[in-house]
Every structure is written in structure tokens, then in C-alpha cells.
Amino acid sequence: MTTATTTSTATAAVPVNRGDRLPPTAIATVCLSGTLDEKLDAAAEAGFDGVEIFEPDLIAAPAGPREVARAAADRGLSIDLYQPFRDLDSTVDDRFARNLVRLERKFDLMDDLGCDLLLVCSSPLDTAVVDDDRLCEQLATAADLAAERGKRLAYEALAWGRHVNDYRHAARLVDMVGNPVLGNCLDSFHILSRDDDPAGIATMAPDSIFFLQLADAPKLQMDVLQWSRHHRCLPGQGNFDLAGFIRAVQAAGYRGPWSLEVFSDLFRHADAGRTARDARRSLRYLAELAGHDPAGAELRRVTGDVVSVRVAAGPVMAPKVAETLSHIGFDLQGVDSETGLRLYRDADIAVVVDATAGTVWTAPGLPADMPSIAQIGMRSDDPTAWTDRAAAFDVPVASVAAPGTVSTGDEVVRLEVTDTLAVDLRAVVSAAEWQQRFDLVPRQPEPPSHLFDGVDHVGIGIATADWEGAMLLLRSVFGMHVDDGLDVPDAVGTMRSQALTMPTASGSTVRIVASMVPSQLDAHGPLRRRGGLTHAAFACDDIVDVARACRSRGLRALSIPDNYYDDLRARYDLPENMIEQMRDLDILYDNDGHGGEFLHFFTPTIGEDLFFEVVCRRNGYRGYGEVNSPVRVAAELHRRAVEEAGGR
Amino acid sequence: MTTATTTSTATAAVPVNRGDRLPPTAIATVCLSGTLDEKLDAAAEAGFDGVEIFEPDLIAAPAGPREVARAAADRGLSIDLYQPFRDLDSTVDDRFARNLVRLERKFDLMDDLGCDLLLVCSSPLDTAVVDDDRLCEQLATAADLAAERGKRLAYEALAWGRHVNDYRHAARLVDMVGNPVLGNCLDSFHILSRDDDPAGIATMAPDSIFFLQLADAPKLQMDVLQWSRHHRCLPGQGNFDLAGFIRAVQAAGYRGPWSLEVFSDLFRHADAGRTARDARRSLRYLAELAGHDPAGAELRRVTGDVVSVRVAAGPVMAPKVAETLSHIGFDLQGVDSETGLRLYRDADIAVVVDATAGTVWTAPGLPADMPSIAQIGMRSDDPTAWTDRAAAFDVPVASVAAPGTVSTGDEVVRLEVTDTLAVDLRAVVSAAEWQQRFDLVPRQPEPPSHLFDGVDHVGIGIATADWEGAMLLLRSVFGMHVDDGLDVPDAVGTMRSQALTMPTASGSTVRIVASMVPSQLDAHGPLRRRGGLTHAAFACDDIVDVARACRSRGLRALSIPDNYYDDLRARYDLPENMIEQMRDLDILYDNDGHGGEFLHFFTPTIGEDLFFEVVCRRNGYRGYGEVNSPVRVAAELHRRAVEEAGGR
Known part of the structure; x- marks a missing residue:
């Protein structure tokens, strides 16, 4: 099992006439x-x-x-x-x-x-x-x-x-x-x-x-x-x-x-x-x-949910990522002997952690290890058809025989959104199918838990200079839809974010929330986004149950201040026991004014950038709890200040 | 003669009660x-x-x-x-x-x-x-x-x-x-x-x-x-x-x-x-x-023109700067044996070149030598009074006994606008007075030429993160006035610039044109402003005479394309011989629509950032020829491309 990568562009690999359709x-x-x-x-x-x-x-x-x-x-x-x-x-x-x-x-x-x-x-x-x-x-x-x-x-x-x-x-x-x-x-x-x-x-x-x-x-x-x-x-x-x-x-x-x-x-x-x-x-x-070309819409209809997320963690931070994953139900299920990639699962969702050195994006002034989401894996009934589609848009694709490949004919098609983020398309139905390829198993592999129904959304960070190109790629090749963008001010800046969605054949929705990272210099090097930015959010129906399960697995969810719940009381007529439950479990709340509700909680940020989120959507709520984003950032800054003061 | 520097802040050096006036x-x-x-x-x-x-x-x-x-x-x-x-x-x-x-x-x-x-x-x-x-x-x-x-x-x-x-x-x-x-x-x-x-x-x-x-x-x-x-x-x-x-x-x-x-x-x-x-x-x-405090206005009234500019050049680029200075009339008049600073003069204007290593601002990805304007020297009848004023605004000042100090009591007061740019205030009336302190003289010192009447304006670059602070400092401590800012698009970006002016006791005007440098990263490090940005512009009455004098001294002014003069012909009813003269001497033109005219030409950019400009204002023209800025940038890019192709 090798990780052979061949990069092909439109002109090289696939005979697509780009001229005659335009x-x-x-x-x-x-x-x-x-x-x-x-x-x-x-x-x-x-x-x-x-x-x-x-x-x-x-x-x-x-x-x-x-x-x-x-x-x-x-x-x-x-x-x-x-x-x-x-x-x-x-x-x-x-x-x-x-x-x-x-x-x-x-x-x-x-x-x-x-x-x-x-x-x-x-x-x-x-x-x-x-x-x-x-x-x-x-x-x-x-x-x-x-x-x-x-x-x-x-x-x-x-x-x-x-x-x-x-x-x-x-x-x-x-x-x-x-x-x-x-x-x-x-x-x-x-x-x-x-x-x-x-x-x-x-x-x-x-x-x-x-x-x-x-x-x-x-x-x-x-x-x-x-x-x-x-x-x-x-x-x-x-x-x-x-x-x-x-x-x-x-x-x-x-x-x-x-x-x-x-x-x-x-x-x-x-x-x-x-x-x-x-x-x-x-x-x-x-x-x-x-x-002119309705083929794209057809193609998108044979594409399914987000089934995996790969985290580039590096050797130093990989154990930290594993610990947090374990707290939210993802246990180690296998290791690829050749690449060292580690597979963590909850039911059909896979999180693959890359612990090798050199896979983590660094820049002058940034800490060497900043775990971040490097790849989003989507299911497709016909991944190779995406090669042609990408070629039509002149987007380079790589055919990757990566861990999890079931047969040589069943390749993974990889599209690079930016230098540090790719989308993989693969025919696999669930993480269970490709687990066999992770040949080393931990000594006492626990059977995967089943806390989550799937990936609700993935949060990615895109540098200012890459922003327009990434938007075009996600909208053109994948045909994703956009709502109006949002500017959310918080304790460390104003976050410009843009949600992109894509309906799948099964009636579900693939959601990506892109946030712009202003890649500016200050006197000390590039500015970082304090509090973290990239994340994977997992969906569940009963968030109270899941929060309790995570707590019993050792999670200390990001602590939300009492002031937040006092304000919830002032703003909404929520049942007092519900507020108390949310306060106890550090669950945040949003309401779209039309009956839609959103409940969510966060893990602490791992390193400088990555965190995980657990969410529960009710009654057709379509947002992402953006109103709570400044609360999360402030809570994370506080957690870190306490940790640095040795008060953990 | 030493270069002793003492930094004093409001609380340390001068007993100014900051509370009771506000x-x-x-x-x-x-x-x-x-x-x-x-x-x-x-x-x-x-x-x-x-x-x-x-x-x-x-x-x-x-x-x-x-x-x-x-x-x-x-x-x-x-x-x-x-x-x-x-x-x-x-x-x-x-x-x-x-x-x-x-x-x-x-x-x-x-x-x-x-x-x-x-x-x-x-x-x-x-x-x-x-x-x-x-x-x-x-x-x-x-x-x-x-x-x-x-x-x-x-x-x-x-x-x-x-x-x-x-x-x-x-x-x-x-x-x-x-x-x-x-x-x-x-x-x-x-x-x-x-x-x-x-x-x-x-x-x-x-x-x-x-x-x-x-x-x-x-x-x-x-x-x-x-x-x-x-x-x-x-x-x-x-x-x-x-x-x-x-x-x-x-x-x-x-x-x-x-x-x-x-x-x-x-x-x-x-x-x-x-x-x-x-x-x-x-x-x-x-x-x-x-x-509340009219003292500031009084103080500004005893302050005069820009009399000197210091260029941080570094050892590699200093000869290049000297060569260009010589082309426009500034010859070496003295060297400070201790600091190595070199004095170039035209009449009463001094350009001091710092050829020492480590004085040039660098950042990861930037070339090591990027000559830039590091200091603007203004005449003041009472420089030490500025110490009190700066203290009142809580701006740190340095008392510098630098080359050119006539006596120990006649210190230079230095205010830092940014980490890389300072304004010096000094009692000296003209460059001739402080030349004696540059103790080494070149073997055949030419007497200074007299092409220019003074410094018309100084162009400075300010990083985005320093912008607001620098504006406030120039407006508060110096009491400079601002017009509305300008956004000028050109071949390499959109330049945000802001002119600041200050009337002097002698009826002249100190002018600074600040441009915002977006200090962003791309994949290869910080973006540079291609074509250069910081500059000193020298004023004259007869720009045709001066341009000819510079040519005879060896200047090859930045070459302006014929297309530019064809467009001038289409836009204005200028005498054909005037257009031909400007074309011959690479002089650019602007007209404010109310009789005010502006003629100017440029030296090539030295290194990545610095150039010099010669300007002539007529009939109360108040701008800076901004309309020609994109033409300068494109001409500089072309010059460089030709030079790199070996076609010089």
C-alpha cells in the first residue's frame, strides 16, 4: 500500500474540449x-x-x-x-x-x-x-x-x-x-x-x-x-x-x-x-x-455526505488531538503502518490524524505545531467522474491511492481548495469499510461509539489572498450555494465568514463555513487568529445526552460564563430547567425567530487553531450559531489565560 | 562627538500634569x-x-x-x-x-x-x-x-x-x-x-x-x-x-x-x-x-521647513543612492568619522545617507537592502520645547546628539512616527551650518550645487497596523492638517494615500504624503510594493532647466512612454512645443482645472522602495500629481524588466 500521487491537469490527463462549449x-x-x-x-x-x-x-x-x-x-x-x-x-x-x-x-x-x-x-x-x-x-x-x-x-x-x-x-x-x-x-x-x-x-x-x-x-x-x-x-x-x-x-x-x-x-x-x-x-x-452544461448538476447528485476529516497534527500535537477526540467518542481504530496515519471513528464518521512531521502549515513567527483540518472526505458514487469535471474547470486533481482504498480501481480523487486544504471524493460508504486498510490495530481496540449522526459542517480558514479563488472553486466544481456573507466581531477581530451548502442525493446537506484569515504582518510576524478557527462540527439529536456522554468520557467542554445564561434569561422565555441544564453542560443556544433552534457546545482549542463542536438543529434552523461565536472566542481566551497562569 | 541617545517619556523627563487639563x-x-x-x-x-x-x-x-x-x-x-x-x-x-x-x-x-x-x-x-x-x-x-x-x-x-x-x-x-x-x-x-x-x-x-x-x-x-x-x-x-x-x-x-x-x-x-x-x-x-491648550499652535509657529532627509541605505546600496543623488545635484560634502554617515547637499537641503549595516528595515522574504527614508529633519527655533509638547501627548522622544549638533545645548529632538521613521527637530538654519561636524571631507569636495528651492514633500510608507497611530501622532503633536484621503489604483494594487500639511512661520508649507503599505503575506513572504513608494520631492521654479542640468550630470530620468504624451494632447490644449519638451525630458503634467499646474519627473527606483522626484508647482496647485502615479509605477516596472533582461 503506497501513497502514490499523480497530479493531472486538464490538458494532460483528460481530453476535454474546453473551447467548443463556450x-x-x-x-x-x-x-x-x-x-x-x-x-x-x-x-x-x-x-x-x-x-x-x-x-x-x-x-x-x-x-x-x-x-x-x-x-x-x-x-x-x-x-x-x-x-x-x-x-x-x-x-x-x-x-x-x-x-x-x-x-x-x-x-x-x-x-x-x-x-x-x-x-x-x-x-x-x-x-x-x-x-x-x-x-x-x-x-x-x-x-x-x-x-x-x-x-x-x-x-x-x-x-x-x-x-x-x-x-x-x-x-x-x-x-x-x-x-x-x-x-x-x-x-x-x-x-x-x-x-x-x-x-x-x-x-x-x-x-x-x-x-x-x-x-x-x-x-x-x-x-x-x-x-x-x-x-x-x-x-x-x-x-x-x-x-x-x-x-x-x-x-x-x-x-x-x-x-x-x-x-x-x-x-x-x-x-x-x-x-x-x-x-x-x-x-x-x-x-x-x-x-450550457447540465452535466455538473447530474454529477453532484451522485455525491453524498462528508464522511471523513483529516487533521494535520504533527508529532507533538497528535496525542493532544487524540485525547480530545477520545473525549467526544472517537477512539483509535487502526494505524496505517506505512504512512503512520491514525484512524479514529464514531460510527460511520472517520477522523484521520496525520502525526508525521512536515504536514503542518507553518509560517515565520507561528508555533511549529498548529493542528488544522487539511482534508475533507466526501462520499461519491463515481469519484473518477469528478476528474473530468475538475478538468473541465481546469482545476488540477490528484488521484490518490491512500489508506482506505478498497481496490486499485477505487481511487480517491483529490481537489486542492488551497495549498493547505483538499477535498477528497471516494466511493466508500462508511468508515467501517476502509478500516481494514489501517493494518495496525491498537492493543485493545474499542468498538466505535455511536454518538453522532454525521458531520454537520466543517469550518475552514482561508487566507485573504486565496479567498476569491477558493470561493469560485467550491461554487463551480462542486456547485455549492452561498448565502450572504457575515461579519462577526469578537474579542480579537472581525471575522468575515461565508457559509456554503450543497444538497446531497440522500436529502442531507453538506455545509462548509469558510472564514477569512487576514494574513497580515505585525512587528512580530504574521498575526494569528487567537482562539482558533478551523473545526469539525458533529450532529446529534439529543445534545444533553451526548454532552453527558462526553463528560463521562473525560471531556471538559469549553466553559461558558454564567453571564451568558443570565442574558439568555433576559432575552428568551426559556424554561428555567432547560437553561440550568445548558449552563451545567456549557451548551450554547440560538433561535432564528421562526421556531428554529440551535444548541451546541465546544471542545477547548487544541494548539492555536483546531477545535471540535457538537451541534443539534431543531425545526429547520439553518444557521451556525454565529451569534455565540464571540462568546466562544472569549471563553477560549480565558481558558488559555488560566492555563498559562497554571490554574488549570 | 558621540551619538548618545536618551529616551525620555512624559513621566520620566518633564513634569507635565496630564490630568488637570482634561x-x-x-x-x-x-x-x-x-x-x-x-x-x-x-x-x-x-x-x-x-x-x-x-x-x-x-x-x-x-x-x-x-x-x-x-x-x-x-x-x-x-x-x-x-x-x-x-x-x-x-x-x-x-x-x-x-x-x-x-x-x-x-x-x-x-x-x-x-x-x-x-x-x-x-x-x-x-x-x-x-x-x-x-x-x-x-x-x-x-x-x-x-x-x-x-x-x-x-x-x-x-x-x-x-x-x-x-x-x-x-x-x-x-x-x-x-x-x-x-x-x-x-x-x-x-x-x-x-x-x-x-x-x-x-x-x-x-x-x-x-x-x-x-x-x-x-x-x-x-x-x-x-x-x-x-x-x-x-x-x-x-x-x-x-x-x-x-x-x-x-x-x-x-x-x-x-x-x-x-x-x-x-x-x-x-x-x-x-x-x-x-x-x-x-x-x-x-x-x-x-x-483648552493653544500652546501647541504657538509652538508650531516657531517651526520651519523640512531641511534634511536621512536615507537608511546599508553598505550595499549606499553607492547606488549616492550615484542617483549626484545625478540630481547632491554631492558628497562630508563624512562623519565616527558613525560613517555621509552628507550630500544641494544648497540648503541635506540628504544624509546611512551606509551602516543593520539600519535598513528587513522582514522575512524581503531583500536585505531596501533603501528607505528613515528620518525627516525639520527646522525649529526651539527644539527642546518640543520635548514638553511630545510629553504632553505621551509620545516618547529621544534627545539625540547626532552629527550636525552645533553645541551640546543645541540638541536634536527626535519623535518616532513608526518603528522605521522618525522626525527630527533641530535649530540649525541650513545644511551649511552643520557640515563642519562631518569631519572627513572627500578628496575633491565640489561646492554644493543650487538646483532646488527646498523640499516640496516627503513620501512615506506606513504599514496598515501602524496607520491610525501615525496619523494621530502627526496631527496631534505636529498639528498637521489632512485633506480627504485618496485611493489611487495602479498596475500593482490600489494605493491608499493621505496628504498632511503644516504651514510654517515663513509662509511655506511642510507636506508629507503617507501611503498605506498592506503588510500581507503571500505564499512567499510579505508582499512588497513593486515600483517603490518612499521618496523625497525637491521643488524648483524652472523644471525644464533643472531637468537639463540633471541630464548633463548623468541622470537618466524615469522614461515616460510616448502614449502618455499622445493622451496629454487629446486631453489638453497644451502648446505642442511644451509637450515635446516634456516628452524629451520625461516630465509629467497635471492640471487642477483652475489654472494650477504641476510638472514633475522621477529618478529610477533605487532598490525596492526609494526614489527621488523633482517638482514644479504653478498658480497655487495643491495636489501631488496623483493622476500620474500609475504611469510612474508602470514605467518603473518596465524599466526593471528591461534591466533584468539585460537590455539596459
Whole structure:
């Protein structure tokens, strides 16, 4: 039994035609970091067909427009759009005349660039023309000029345009002008940020849509211009209904490029190659959402629950992890003689502890041993089918013959979410089946207990720089759903978290709660998240029974202060004996206001990061007890302070 | 000649009574990071007189209310307020009845806490009472209950209250109820975030103001609730007119505590001790602004221009720095035999280069030598007076007898802005005076050139974690003014920058441009700011002449692409010969739209961070050519790529 790992990428292992299922794809140079050369390289390498040239990128480039045209052509990229031309119309006649001169200069440049399409934005200025007839006159003048020069203008309603800020208004103006060189540019951000209904797009004449720009965004309550310029993201990273948007565009008969225009503070300093790969992946995801590829949904339906969690613990902390696992019902059931992996079980749930050195993520200034969840194991009726799916999204997968492999044909398919976290898909139904492969058994193996019904959710930490990419991967390849994100302030910071869910064939729900770890430096090295973050939460029906069982097994659950229960009394009309029971067993409580209830308790944090949680959901409660998260953090800080003072 | 350094703090060196000039001060526990114990420690150590207990901090604390009361008393802290009590009033009668039960429970808690004042916020809920008479009835009922229990209620209009969101409205309701246990809580954020006029406060009855909460904030265009919960800052770190606010409060005759309530994502994970010290300092700053201490303004008036800049270069890069300095007119004039510091001069401006090892800031993953500006030298007629001033703000100062000291009585006073940047104040009038102290002279010392009229501005980089503290220090001790901050996107990220200015006695202006350096980790260590960031900009009248002089001295100014000048042509009606001249000499241009013009050029970046700039301001231009910053960054990236490809 070896742990052979082969990494395969889309192009290497599986013959998937990535091109023919997608419309032509493009990306605006503003989405990518670096010099214009670096941007073109990244776009080409990710497989894009074309680019939009963002004017400031050209102005700052040492290469002239002809050289840029050649550089794009050499890389097999078309230049689909030059952008933006701002503030064309004006109530000040001199100003408008001056703008026409500026327009001609840009046509000169576009001649050299070999690009015939210019983006013209509606004006946000005080001097924007408010009268539609006069505005049409000015647009018509510009269109005549464009026609003379063999150019076309794509008119776009900015969400913050002073007079024109609605795509239907812009389309009416384009119609009124009636010059075939003047058409519309549709940008999903400008439309969906206003909560405008994209259905109207479906009735537009296909020839009138000159260009399509796509961006997603998180729902933020802020000034739309700032939102647009700093917080856009790729389709599948935000909260817009882009599926509905793209279906309306398809209904209109638009057949041009799908182009990404994402202004993002994160992407501006991220690696351009990685952003471009994620960007290309996001268009495939969008195509699937729009109905091009329903295979993904089929595939997800043959995928089941989370059945295992692997903890990278290292040799020093592994006994600590084992002790806590034992307290909550997980006993050692076997050891793999070759890898040293240890299998702990409760009924059908497996926790595998990796006690080998070098498996634990470290960074300058962090303690050497910080046990953390390194892998989530999900059941799948057809794991190898996931290889093809991952390949379609250009996600590298590894075929792993790891402990627990039942036969050589029954491999584990591993997808890396980040450098330190993978998801494994395996055909095994329960931990009992693969226990045999852990060939060493402890001297007195206890039969597994049965406290839990399954894994309720897994909490993972993702560094700021990995956040957008991980979200896209979980939503695209796995088709997970997101609710709105949550910001939870506590004693050591504000935790940004995002729950992702996926219904399984059996009617259960796979739940992952991702939290952003701000990977900042202070004078002493990287900041840690005090109190811990990554965790596995196990589900049960009778949490009082389970808490008592854990106590009898030796657990000292994280101690919750009396103040908490006094506040529960003030807030809710709960039976006094229930409150006393919860207080006795350190169980926390939440109520969704619609009858749904959530009860949960925690183990102490092991090392700096890892803890376990036991939860009980009642009456369709859908959250995660986030309201109690600050209480857990403060309780853990206190526990640690007492321990450090020797008062344990 | 020795480089003796003595660090003195307020309590050690100068007998300044910090207590008697300030009203009683308090801080809400929510402002500080950590456990409740840690928060109380930090508040006490910083010299606060009292605290507001933020309810979630108490709920999460293992200590009960009586123990918390004792813990506060042991530290000499009063508990001035318990907060918040939310959503008291309700159109649903059952709900209001339930809220009164909740209120009683909180009175129980306050009995144990030994605190008689409770903050009651206006309700933002759909069920908030809209009818003033009915709202008064409910407030009166709550007040009667409070009176029975010996408690007082401070009613606060939240900026996002559904019905009550204006302090004047809240004050009317308090008047209408007419129960002496019901009063007002005034929070500067809730009033100034709405652009409400605080002048109305001046006419309120002093007895009706029960409590005062202070916070500043940057001007952000975003949802006010999110703004309030995540982006408040200390007085002197934001853009509110807190001086006007506090004067209105004083005019009303309020004599209670000035209490800080700052919800900040930054402070939630910052060191509590540091936050508390900054917080106490911010109240002193505010007191000065409000006119308690006009001495600061006097002191600033005897302070003059920036006369010197010290570059920490290290032995490897020092010759590179010297070469670039020589290209722009700064020649070696002397060397200090003891410290190895080298003096370069142009007329009255000195650049001192520290070539010793260990003076350059390094971090894991950064190149060992990254020349950077380590010290800014300002002229002062009375440098030692600054010692007292710094002490009053509890800012540590060092008295440095450094090269350039004319006599032992004429010391340099050094204030550390961050760990890597200091401001020196010295009585010297010009670099010529202190050159004698650099005892070694180069074999053929050239007489100093005279290209520049002075230092136009100094650009400094400040890590995210140091940002708020550095802003407060520059604004409080130096009394610098801020404009609104700027976010400038470029090829490698979005640069947040903030200009600070200070008028001098001679009518000139000291200008510092601070830029935030996101000190994040990626997989390979800390992210650097590619293209460089810290710089000194020298002022001249005839930039074409100076550019030619520099060229003849060997400078190859940072090369600006032709595309940039083509765009200038499209944007402005500039004379063609002017554009050609600028193109030839790589001079960039900006225009403020009111006749003000700015011309500037750059040296290449030396190492990873440092460059020099030559600027020319015309007709009252007040900016820094920020619009050209992305062009500089891209040009520098290109230059480096060419150099690395061996194409130099």
C-alpha cells in the first residue's frame, strides 16, 4: 500500500474540449495585475480569445499602439474593445466640440491598435445633457464621425450616470439615433447593482448589442461608484444573479464575446496568471449556470455526505488531538503502518490524524505545531467522474491511492481548495469499510461509539489572498450555494465568514463555513487568529445526552460564563430547567425567530487553531450559531489565560 | 562627538500634569481588543478615569458583574455606563411588555455592576413606535421603572433609527417625558455622519446631557450602519469636525466624562495597550482643538521647513543612492568619522545617507537592502520645547546628539512616527551650518550645487497596523492638517494615500504624503510594493532647466512612454512645443482645472522602495500629481524588466 500521487491537469490527463462549449471569451486588461505585457501573457495563457484594452494600461505602456496590436496578435488575442471614452456629451458647446477632438485622437490611436469598437460611457458630470433630443444630436454627431473613420461606438449606461443610468434608457437613445455604428454595451454590474430587471434585454435586437461585460459583486450597502471600482469580482465569487442576466442576453440572440470587466482591489495586486485562470474558469461556471452544461448538476447528485476529516497534527500535537477526540467518542481504530496515519471513528464518521512531521502549515513567527483540518472526505458514487469535471474547470486533481482504498480501481480523487486544504471524493460508504486498510490495530481496540449522526459542517480558514479563488472553486466544481456573507466581531477581530451548502442525493446537506484569515504582518510576524478557527462540527439529536456522554468520557467542554445564561434569561422565555441544564453542560443556544433552534457546545482549542463542536438543529434552523461565536472566542481566551497562569 | 541617545517619556523627563487639563475621560470596552480583563488593564494603564461596559464583553466574560465591578475599582476605573439597551419601544404591546422584563433583568445586573446609567438606543426595527406621544408613553414607563430601581437612562438617536435618528428629536422626546432619570446621550458619530449641525447642542440644558460619546471617522460613501460598526476611528484619525462638535457640547455646560466609543475592525485585532494609549492621546488632541491648550499652535509657529532627509541605505546600496543623488545635484560634502554617515547637499537641503549595516528595515522574504527614508529633519527655533509638547501627548522622544549638533545645548529632538521613521527637530538654519561636524571631507569636495528651492514633500510608507497611530501622532503633536484621503489604483494594487500639511512661520508649507503599505503575506513572504513608494520631492521654479542640468550630470530620468504624451494632447490644449519638451525630458503634467499646474519627473527606483522626484508647482496647485502615479509605477516596472533582461 503506497501513497502514490499523480497530479493531472486538464490538458494532460483528460481530453476535454474546453473551447467548443463556450462563446468567445475576453477579459479587460484592468482585471489583471502588472505591466501590459504581463497582462497579455496571462490572458493568452489562460485561454482567452480576446482582450479589452483599458486606456490607462495603454497610456502607461512603453509600447505604442501598433506594437501592442502586434503583441496581442502574436499571442493569438483579438482586441475586442478600447475603453473607456468618458463624458462625451456636454451642455457646454465648447466642451462638446473639444470632446469631439479628443474622440478623433482616440480614433487615430484605434487605427494603430487595429480595434474598431470604442466604449462610450454615459456622463456622470453636472454638465451631462439631460434633454434626450439634444443628447441624441450629440450622440449622432459622434456616430457620424465614427462612421467616417470606420469605427463603432458601444454606449453604456453607468449606474451612476447623471441622466442616463438605466440600460433601457441607453437602448432607447441608440434606437433614436438609428446609426448602425452606434450600439449598446451591456455591463452586468451597472444593471444588477441597481436591482434593475435584466429581462428587458431579451427583447433587444441582437444587432444592437455590440458588447457584453460581465462582473459579479458581493452585496454591499455602499456608494455604487466605490463599489464598482473596488469590489467587483468574478462570476461565482459574488451575490448577483448572473445566470438570469446571461439567459436574458442569450435570449436576445447576442453571439459576441463574453468579456470580464472586474475592478478589484484584490486582483490589482494578485498574481495575474492566477487571476486569469480563475477568470476563464468563472466563464465556464457561468455557462453551466446558464444551462450550457447540465452535466455538473447530474454529477453532484451522485455525491453524498462528508464522511471523513483529516487533521494535520504533527508529532507533538497528535496525542493532544487524540485525547480530545477520545473525549467526544472517537477512539483509535487502526494505524496505517506505512504512512503512520491514525484512524479514529464514531460510527460511520472517520477522523484521520496525520502525526508525521512536515504536514503542518507553518509560517515565520507561528508555533511549529498548529493542528488544522487539511482534508475533507466526501462520499461519491463515481469519484473518477469528478476528474473530468475538475478538468473541465481546469482545476488540477490528484488521484490518490491512500489508506482506505478498497481496490486499485477505487481511487480517491483529490481537489486542492488551497495549498493547505483538499477535498477528497471516494466511493466508500462508511468508515467501517476502509478500516481494514489501517493494518495496525491498537492493543485493545474499542468498538466505535455511536454518538453522532454525521458531520454537520466543517469550518475552514482561508487566507485573504486565496479567498476569491477558493470561493469560485467550491461554487463551480462542486456547485455549492452561498448565502450572504457575515461579519462577526469578537474579542480579537472581525471575522468575515461565508457559509456554503450543497444538497446531497440522500436529502442531507453538506455545509462548509469558510472564514477569512487576514494574513497580515505585525512587528512580530504574521498575526494569528487567537482562539482558533478551523473545526469539525458533529450532529446529534439529543445534545444533553451526548454532552453527558462526553463528560463521562473525560471531556471538559469549553466553559461558558454564567453571564451568558443570565442574558439568555433576559432575552428568551426559556424554561428555567432547560437553561440550568445548558449552563451545567456549557451548551450554547440560538433561535432564528421562526421556531428554529440551535444548541451546541465546544471542545477547548487544541494548539492555536483546531477545535471540535457538537451541534443539534431543531425545526429547520439553518444557521451556525454565529451569534455565540464571540462568546466562544472569549471563553477560549480565558481558558488559555488560566492555563498559562497554571490554574488549570 | 558621540551619538548618545536618551529616551525620555512624559513621566520620566518633564513634569507635565496630564490630568488637570482634561475633563474626566472614559473609553468603551468595545474599543479594545482581548478579554475584559485585558481591556480594563489597558484602559487603566493609559490613564483613563472610567469605562463604558459594552454588554457583549460582559456576557462573554467569566467574571460575574460583581467581580467586574471589583476589577474596575481595583484599577481605579469608574463604570460610567452600561450599554447598549436596544429596541425598547415597540408597536407590538406584548413585545414592549417583554422588553420591560428584559430591562429589569439588566437593572439587576447593573445593581451588581454598581453602575446606574444605561444607554437606550432608538429603535431601527419595523416595529419602532412612530407616534411621538405613544413613544413618550413607553419611554415614561421605562423611566418610572428606572426611577424605582435607582437607575438613569441615556437616550440616544441612532443615525439609522427608524423614527428617531436626529439628536434634536431625541432631546424633544426627553423633554416631553420630563422625568429627571431620563436624559440624552450624544454620540458624535451619529450626529456628524448625518451632516447634522451640532450647534443645537449648545442650547440644551446641561442637566439633560447624561453622557457624551466621541468617535471620528473617515468620510466614506457607504451604508451608515456598516460605516459605524466597522470604520470609526479616534479623534484625529478621521475627517469629522470634532472641534466644532465638542465646542457645542462645552457651550451647553456639559461637565461629564468624554468617552470614546470607537467600533473599528483595525482596533479589534490591534494591541489593546497601544490602542488605549492612542485613545487617551486623541482626547488630549481634541481638548487642544477645542481651545483648552493653544500652546501647541504657538509652538508650531516657531517651526520651519523640512531641511534634511536621512536615507537608511546599508553598505550595499549606499553607492547606488549616492550615484542617483549626484545625478540630481547632491554631492558628497562630508563624512562623519565616527558613525560613517555621509552628507550630500544641494544648497540648503541635506540628504544624509546611512551606509551602516543593520539600519535598513528587513522582514522575512524581503531583500536585505531596501533603501528607505528613515528620518525627516525639520527646522525649529526651539527644539527642546518640543520635548514638553511630545510629553504632553505621551509620545516618547529621544534627545539625540547626532552629527550636525552645533553645541551640546543645541540638541536634536527626535519623535518616532513608526518603528522605521522618525522626525527630527533641530535649530540649525541650513545644511551649511552643520557640515563642519562631518569631519572627513572627500578628496575633491565640489561646492554644493543650487538646483532646488527646498523640499516640496516627503513620501512615506506606513504599514496598515501602524496607520491610525501615525496619523494621530502627526496631527496631534505636529498639528498637521489632512485633506480627504485618496485611493489611487495602479498596475500593482490600489494605493491608499493621505496628504498632511503644516504651514510654517515663513509662509511655506511642510507636506508629507503617507501611503498605506498592506503588510500581507503571500505564499512567499510579505508582499512588497513593486515600483517603490518612499521618496523625497525637491521643488524648483524652472523644471525644464533643472531637468537639463540633471541630464548633463548623468541622470537618466524615469522614461515616460510616448502614449502618455499622445493622451496629454487629446486631453489638453497644451502648446505642442511644451509637450515635446516634456516628452524629451520625461516630465509629467497635471492640471487642477483652475489654472494650477504641476510638472514633475522621477529618478529610477533605487532598490525596492526609494526614489527621488523633482517638482514644479504653478498658480497655487495643491495636489501631488496623483493622476500620474500609475504611469510612474508602470514605467518603473518596465524599466526593471528591461534591466533584468539585460537590455539596459
